[in-house]
Amino acid sequence: MNPRQRLADAVQRAASRTVVQESSGWCLASVAAVYGDGTVDIITARGPIAKVRRLKAYASPVVGDTVKVDFNPDGNWIVVGALAS
Incomplete structure (x- = not known):
């Protein structure tokens, strides 16, 4: 492969x-x-994220739950809820 x-x-x-971030x-x-x-620590493919706010609809979080998480470019994260097991 050449320098160009x-x-x-x-x-x-x-x-x-940059686009992904x-x-x-x-x-x-x-x-x-x-x-x-009202917060949880989560582990994502990007790494651990501490103290993420969760929606009230996700009222009974349990360690080990698989959850859907939304995020924005400003670094804000929110746990939407757990997936059915």
């Missing part, structure tokens, strides 16, 4: 990472800890 191709590949990788989305996560203040 390496540069083009590096630019493409950087652009792809700057977009809203959702993912699945596992509940790692539950707190009495």
Whole structure:
């Protein structure tokens, strides 16, 4: 691979990472800890996220639950609810 191709590949990788980081989305996560203040710690494919607010509809979180999580580019996360087991 010549230097021009390496540069083009590096630019493409950087652009792809930026688009992913700057977009809203959702993912699945596992509940790692539950707190009495309406938050939970979760583990995602991106890594652990501490003290994520949960919707009131998800009233009884349990460690180990698989949950749907929404996030936005500002770094805000919210647990929408648990998947049926």
